[in-house]
Amino acid sequence: MTIRYPNGKRYRPVRAATERQIVHNDTYSNRGKTLEDELNDSNEYYLSRNIAVIHKKPIPIQVVNVNYPSRSAAVITEAYYRTPSTTDYNGVWNGKYIDFEAKETKSKTSFPLQNIHAHQVEHMKRVQEQHGITFLIIRFSSLDRYFIVPYEMMMQKWTRMKDGGRKSIPLKEFEQEAIEIKIGLMPTIDYLKGITTLMNNEE
Amino acid sequence: MTIRYPNGKRYRPVRAATERQIVHNDTYSNRGKTLEDELNDSNEYYLSRNIAVIHKKPIPIQVVNVNYPSRSAAVITEAYYRTPSTTDYNGVWNGKYIDFEAKETKSKTSFPLQNIHAHQVEHMKRVQEQHGITFLIIRFSSLDRYFIVPYEMMMQKWTRMKDGGRKSIPLKEFEQEAIEIKIGLMPTIDYLKGITTLMNNEE
Numbered sequence: 109m110t111i112r113y114p115n116g117k118r119y120r121p122v123r124a125a126t127e128r129q130i131v132h133n134d135t136y137s138n139r140g141k142t143l144e145d146e147l148n149d150s151n152e153y154y155l156s157r158n159i160a161v162i163h164k165k166p167i168p169i170q171v172v173n174v175n176y177p178s179r180s181a182a183v184i185t186e187a188y189y190r191t192p193s194t195t196d197y198n199g200v201w202n203g204k205y206i207d208f209e210a211k212e213t214k215s216k217t218s219f220p221l222q223n224i225h226a227h228q229v230e231h232m233k234r235v236q237e238q239h240g241i242t243f244l245i246i247r248f249s250s251l252d253r254y255f256i257v258p259y260e261m262m263m264q265k266w267t268r269m270k271d272g273g274r275k276s277i278p279l280k281e282f283e284q285e286a287i288e289i290k291i292g293l294m295p296t297i298d299y300l301k302g303i304t305t306l307m308n309n310e311e
Numbered sequence: 312m313t314i315r316y317p318n319g320k321r322y323r324p325v326r327a328a329t330e331r332q333i334v335h336n337d338t339y340s341n342r343g344k345t346l347e348d349e350l351n352d353s354n355e356y357y358l359s360r361n362i363a364v365i366h367k368k369p370i371p372i373q374v375v376n377v378n379y380p381s382r383s384a385a386v387i388t389e390a391y392y393r394t395p396s397t398t399d400y401n402g403v404w405n406g407k408y409i410d411f412e413a414k415e416t417k418s419k420t421s422f423p424l425q426n427i428h429a430h431q432v433e434h435m436k437r438v439q440e441q442h443g444i445t446f447l448i449i450r451f452s453s454l455d456r457y458f459i460v461p462y463e464m465m466m467q468k469w470t471r472m473k474d475g476g477r478k479s480i481p482l483k484e485f486e487q488e489a490i491e492i493k494i495g496l497m498p499t500i501d502y503l504k505g506i507t508t509l510m511n512n513e514e
Contacts, residue, residue, distance in 0.1 A: 161437045163397055166371035169387065184372065184390040194366055198401060200410070203442035205403035234364045239406035 141296075143212040143247045147197065150295035154201075160300060162199030162206055168192055194231045195242070201300060205240035207232070208299075212247035218276040219246050221269050229266055232259060243306075245299055246286075248279065255286040256302040344499075346415040346450045350400065353498035357404075363503060365402030365409055371395055397434045398445070404503060408443035410435070411502075415450035421479040422449050424472050432469055435462060446509075448502055449489075451482065458489040459505040 141149075144164070154160040173186035195209040209232075211223045224244070235242040236259050244257040257277075265277045282288075287302045344352075347367070357363040376389035398412040412435075414426045427447070438445040439462050447460040460480075468480045485491075490505045 155437065158437070158440060161434070161441050161443070166369040168369040169372045169374075169390070171372075182392060184392070185388060187372070187387040187390055189385060189387070200408035200438055200441040200443040203408070205406070205408040207403070231364070234358065234361070235403055237361060238364050238403040240364070240403040 143210050143245070143249075146296040147210055147245070147299075150297045150299065151197075151199075153295035154300065160199060160201035160206065162197060162201065164197050165192070165194070191225065191227070193227050195228055201241075201303075205235070205238070206300075206303075207235045207240050207242040208245055210245040210247075212249045214250050215276075216248065216250050216279070218278045219248070219282070220276045221265065222275065224262075224266070229262070232262070241303060241307075243303070245289075245297070246282070251279075252291070253282075254289040254291065254297060255282045256289060256299060256306065257282070257286050258306055261285050346413050346448070346452075349499040350413055350448070350502075353500045353502065354400075354402075356498035357503065363402060363404035363409065365400060365404065367400050368395075368397070394428065394430070396430050398431055404444075404506075408438070408441070409503075409506075410438045410443050410445040411448055413448040413450075415452045417453050418479075419451065419453050419482070421481045422451070422485070423479045424468065425478065427465075427469075432465070435465070444506060444510075446506070448492075448500070449485070451485075454482075455494070456485075457492040457494065457500060458485045459492060459502060459509065460485070460489050461509055464488050 148164060151160075151162045151164070154162060168190040169187050170190050171184050171187045173184070175183045175185050177183060195207055197210065198205070198207040200206065209224065209228055211219070213219050213223065232242045242259050244262055246255045246257055247253070248255075265281070269275050287305055289297055289299060289302050292298055351367060354363075354365045354367070357365060371393040372390050373393050374387055374390045376387070378386045378388050380386060398410055400413065401408070401410040403409065412427065412431055414422070416422050416426065435445045445462050447465055449458045449460055450456070451458075468484070472478050490508055492500055492502060492505050495501055
């Protein structure tokens with residue numbers, strides 16, 4: 109099935125994967141789909157069923173030089189990747205503001221916190237203060253396991269690191285404190301179901 | 312005063328203005344600040360006072376070629392601007408999802424609807440269905456006047472155009488149906504105040 113954006117354009121996961129491999133120094137599994145591909149598919153599903161409007165933000169790029177061979181096709185000939193100042197994904201789900209960052213690791217034992225930038229943590233803190241719903245989605249690629257890390261859990265691990273503690277979150281803590289997401293077909297990663305579980309637990 | 316992002320980077324309006332001039336075929340006043348600059352300043356103000364977390368999304372760019380002269384500085388040597396599939400600004404304000412597009416025109420009599428893309432209107436429709444708050448901010452640059460166009464007003468004008476009616480919104484209709492924003496110092500464009508007015512009127 110060809111997946112199309114609402115504007116009729118064909119969904120092209122290849123480009124997205126290329127960009128991410130350039131920007132992040134993360135490690136990736138050799139499976140066909142990256143976490144970003146799977147989340148894009150899931151967000152397309154949510155959009156097509158009128159469940160939620162959640163998009164990945166474009167990667168910030170600083171443009172230095174542009175050529176104009178013709179009026180219709182400006183060619184950028186010099187540009188640089190910039191560090192994102194927010195998380196990668198945000199949107200709205202039944203009146204609720206959703207904001208998250210997604211990361212994958214090849215490690216089978218822990219998730220290194222260096223994959224998260226300090227300004228992203230700061231952004232998530234601000235979102236939480238504005239009563240948005242913010243979290244991480246972590247994929248252990250070698251294990252094919254996916255977790256939602258609620259804001260409070262992330263901040264606790266982040267603070268522990270800043271206080272001189274360990275620089276990663278062990279898998280055991282994911283199993284005990286995070287919400288594991290089982291992979292499906294439609295959508296691939298039903299993270300909003302995980303968030304519903306989280307919200308019900310808090311009530 | 313030097314404005315800085317939360318991550319400590321200096322705010323650089325020059326680059327943003329350059330990007331926008333390339334991407335949009337809109338017309339601009341010769342005043343020092345563009346609408347985008349003013350909105351960035353306003354969003355910085357909201358962020359610094361913990362009023363709201365609203366950011367402009369990066370401009371989507373399709374990267375074709377990248378050189379790696381050194382590990383720390385990948386240089387993009389071929390890339391192209393893509394058409395945005397959503398609005399430019401979104402974020403969260405006291406639990407509410409905020410989503411808008413901002414445009415300016417040099418015209419003194421009307422705003423041409425061709426400045427808005429069909430897929431942006433479709434996006435705003437979806438946001439409205441998810442109970443987000445979505446609107447346009449329009450600046451008549453030659454008149455120094457600013458308006459918030461609520462979703463319902465925009466859709467009515469858009470539908471009128473699609474039904475064969477006029478392809479622009481006359482200033483008179485802005486004066487009668489939109490919310491005019493008076494320019495201040497801190498923040499420059501207090502559009503959340505305008506949205507508060509809008510919400511109170513609806514109650």
